Amino acid sequence: MAKSIQPNRPEDLTALKAAYAQAQAAVAQEEANLVRAKANLQEAAENARRYRWLVAQGAVSAQEADARETQSKVAAADVRNMEERVKASRFSAEQSQQRLSMGLTGGRSEDIAIAKAQKLEIEATIKQLQSQIDQTVIKAPCDGIVMKRHVHLGEIALNNKTMFEIVRDGRLELKAQVPEKDLLYVKEGQPVEMTGDSGKIFKGCVREISPLVEQETRLGTVRIDIDSCPDLKPGNFLRGEILIGKENVATLPTSCVTYKGNRPLVYQVEESQGGSRARMLYVQLGARDGAFVQVLNGLKAGDMVVERGGGFLKDGDPVRVLTGNAQSQP
Template identity: 30%
Template structure:
């Protein structure tokens, strides 16, 4: 009896193990997707998670060849073309009036200031009176000399008396000529009490003040002749041979707009210390309206000809860490970062001098959002 009970317990234990295994298989089979095993589904999920989608939609452009001006850049001072120093030609006279100020435009012969002329007027009046007296004496002396010449052959007057009358005539004539010269000098001094402009131009400085005592040669005004300014640009001696008279040049005063001028001449000498030479550029009268003033330091450029170059939109070039980069795209949409050298700029385009092939496909804009190795989707745009 005890053996039968022992065998029956063993069969019950075996049956329990079989039932538990069947339940485990049933529940795990229900969790698995239909048509495949659990291991295959997990592998499929991992592959899907590793799929890379394009990061950005972009347009691409190709470099364009263009003829651009070849320029030389330079710096230099803006100065007056010629500056006239205007002063008094008389000494010891006080300034009576000052008629112009700094910045005024004047015409040739225009009055700038006047000096007190009372003493000069008095001298001129005296000279006129003396001249009138000399003219009257000359008339009398000439009459006596004519009589002596007529009577000298008849014996009515002595030769000595005739000679005296002729000498008196010559003396009266000489005195009259002397007084004429004196009157002319006094009239000149009278005109010189009016200080006038020697040329058209702009008053650049004024030291004349009412009541001051003028001295001969003392500066009263400075005049920029004809209002003309020039840009004295400094260039290395190696570049001077490329500059010719008549070439266009542009000078940009601080805070102003570029002013187009014309090369007048290249200095015949070069500074021995800096090895730079001066180029004199005539600026138009409109330079003043553009902000140019004598004494300013300005930068600018010279146009020396035309040259070909590959260009891109400026939006296609990325400045990063002090270098310029563009992003090229291959047929699979993979982006490559390319380091390039850039040159001239004109409008919204920039010249690429090195690092890029003419048939490259370059991302046109949005380059700040890209990194090397990104995948992009190319959309229609410029090519």
């Protein structure tokens, strides 16, 4: 395209000038040939006319007159041929002149436009080929360690097929299954404590909460980033507790709770004139934490309840309070 816009080099201009001069010389030569052919035609035509008169006078034979007529026709054909050659040489000279003008001043606007269009087309082709080359190279979105390989040399790659699994930047995550009712309390960024079979505690935080709950299990997936720890390997099993916050709540030892018709209940110790008696109360329970369970409704802080043996009591049974260890028994 630069050659179409800018003038040619001096050596190119010299060649263009020589070609133009040669074309002009060829025009002059062809024009001279045309003049000679026209003279020959005039002479042949005059001879043919004279021989026709001589035939009429009986001075020459008709065969000789026909020969002169043929020469006249051949001369006419030569003239037409020379005229076409003159036109062709003039056209060639005009083209040489145009090339010389373009070499001196640069390309025409339409030639420049065509060159620019060709340049854009070539650049688009290069980009297309580069894109096809890039698609033959598999690049991971980040640094990491390849843990699994699902494809092998010679296989056909599919868009929806996983090729490799990597540990991104050496990081590990826990993919935890959380009950649907507990997902409401889980938030991104909450701290998590995890323990393995060895009993060692690992720290982490909630990174992502799946928006989908499995219909069969009613469990949602929570992804937890684990702080760097060389003791953990991909595939290890961990149990985790998401720390959603701290709150003062009423709790009971789980040994205080018995069930009747799948309903939890406790026996509250009431003082009366006749002594202490056990009064049956249905309670509403909440979260469990080891040996303790949260009481949502049915009791208030400071109420005395039977800790052990509640399964053998009936409502109103007398009990004896053991003040030494703050326990009650039937």
